Amino acid sequence: DSAVSAALLKEAGYQVTGVFMKCWSAEDSATGVCTAEEDAYWARRVAASLNIPFYSVDLVKEYKERIVDYFVSEYKAGRTPNPDVMCNNEIKFGVFYDKAIEHFNADYVATGHYARIRHDEDGTKLLRGLDKNKDQTYFLHRVPGEKLKKVMFPIGEYTKPEVRELAKKFNLPNAEKKDSQGLCFIGKVDVGDFLKKYIPTKPGAIMTADGKKIGEHEGVQYYTVGQRKGIGVGGGIPYYVIKKDIETNTLVVGTQYDEKLFENSLLLQDTAWVNDGADLPVNVQASIRYRQEPQDAVLEKDKNGFMLKFAEPQRAITSGQSAVIYNGEEVLGGGIIV
Structure with missing residues (x-):
């Protein structure tokens, strides 16, 4: 998505510079899984194919302080944070945005988000991407209009299949590469395994809504309301988390459409x-x-x-x-x- 965005901007006549944000490293990974090096490799290849300058910016410290610490502290408190929302606000359109404008003297910061920006007499507005299945405005809602004045989302007017076709048209080296998944910048990591590096296990009871104990959990902080997978209660009807009680360390479960x-x-x-x-x-x-x-x-x-x-x-x-x-x-x- 970012590669096609760069290609579209270059085709439109902009002077484009590719910048890779390194926000995580293998040494810091709780699971030994880190895609940063692979991501940087593909970004470098895309920049070379487009014949544009390429730089890498190290934001590991800022990401640890503003995203990972926030992520862990929220889980410790019994809440389920969304790190991608904070990553966009604090990192991509926070620290990185400032570096792009001040250090690289950029006129605009462009990303591969599926979203649109409209400028009119009422100001700068953020609009949903045309591809409603890929629309990413959920993750962008904390970015203020003042910053959006200098932001571009080149693929916001396209659908994902159209972006794939554009990647082939531009002969991009990652045209057939699968989409990245998982936590923002950390990659495809099991959240429970990641959290156990920072939050000690604390076994407790798994109870049904009517007070029947049906199993034990490793710590209520690892679970999310509505979650089904990984609860650890086998056989019979599938159970879903309906409540987490931090004070009593109790996980309350029910059926998929439990009124609670x-x-x-x-x-x-x-x-x-x-x-x-x-x-x-x-x-x-x-x-x-x-x-x-x-x-x-x-x-x-x-x-x-x-x-x-x-x-x-x-x-x-x-x-x-x-x-x-x-x-x-x-x-x-x-x-x-x-």
């Missing part, structure tokens, strides 16, 4: 807005997880933050995750679910 998994509202704190917030209350749409189609809701001010009240009950609203607020195609902002 559904809620009509949520409280948002640590909110961020692309531009100035709207007059409240206001009808909006909101997503409580990546790739969820935005759901109709009312956004209201609350003494403890902002309240989202949904038209339909939502399954597995998860503390620590982000809720992103839309007005049609436009991203208004979002916040952290309490």
